[in-house]
Amino acid sequence: MLKTQVIRKLIREAAKSRKRAYAPYSKFLVGAAALGGSGKIYGGCNVENASYGLTICAERTAIFNAVAAGEKKIRGLAVLFHHTRRGAPCGACRQVIREFGKNVPVVLANLRGGYDLREIEDILPGSFGPEDLR
Ligand code: THU
Numbered sequence: 001m002l003k004t005q006v007i008r009k010l011i012r013e014a015a016k017s018r019k020r021a022y023a024p025y026s027k028f029l030v031g032a033a034a035l036g037g038s039g040k041i042y043g044g045c046n047v048e049n050a051s052y053g054l055t056i057c058a059e060r061t062a063i064f065n066a067v068a069a070g071e072k073k074i075r076g077l078a079v080l081f082h083h084t085r086r087g088a089p090c091g092a093c094r095q096v097i098r099e100f101g102k103n104v105p106v107v108l109a110n111l112r113g114g115y116d117l118r119e120i121e122d123i124l125p126g127s128f129g130p131e132d133l134r
Contacts, residue, residue: 002035002076002105007117009033009041010078011109014087017043017058018080018111024048030058030081034066037073042066059093063100074100078107078115086110094124102129 002010010033018031023046030046044062048055059079066074077097079087086108089097097104102121109115121127 001117002107006035006076007078007107007115008113010035010076010107011080011113011115013041013043014058014062014078014080014109015111017045017062019045021045021058022047025050025052025055028081030079030087032058032062032077032079032087034059034062034071034074035076036066036069036071037075038071040066040069040071042069042071057090057093059089060096063096074104076105076107078109080109080111083111084114086114086116089123091124094120095127098124098127098129102127 013033014031018029021029025048032044034042042065044058046058097120104120106118
């Protein structure tokens with residue numbers, strides 16, 4: 001599990017990234033931050049498109065950012081979008097998080113700093129993963 005200090009850092013980075021969200025259609029700003037195996041933190045925001053279905057969520061942006069920077073492991077992820085309501089990754093993002101293990105910690109945060117800490121397995125039970133391909 002993650003140390004409180006790391007959780008705080010993830011939440012701070014997610015909040016910073018949320019401000020960069022490109023969401024002219026939904027106006028729904030989402031921020032995320034992924035903790036790479038190296039200990040570095042990578043931010044991500046949602047990026048929408050005039051062809052709506054091409055939109056990418058903040059969580060996947062953060063994870064892909066980390067992987068593109070050379071990370072092989074994702075040790076945790078935080079997501080936030082609302083002042084009081086806690087973040088919740090969509091189904092597609094849950095599957096992308098799960099790629100990096102059943103026990104990846106997911107911080108469901110709000111903009112006031114409140115959060116719930118879960119493992120991806122808890123919010124995506126009975127999932128399909130890399131092991132199933134072997
Ligand atoms: N969105 C995310 O960034 N993450 C989620 O887990 C849920 C949805 C974005 C996609 C779209 O830009 C906006 O929120 C409204 O669906």
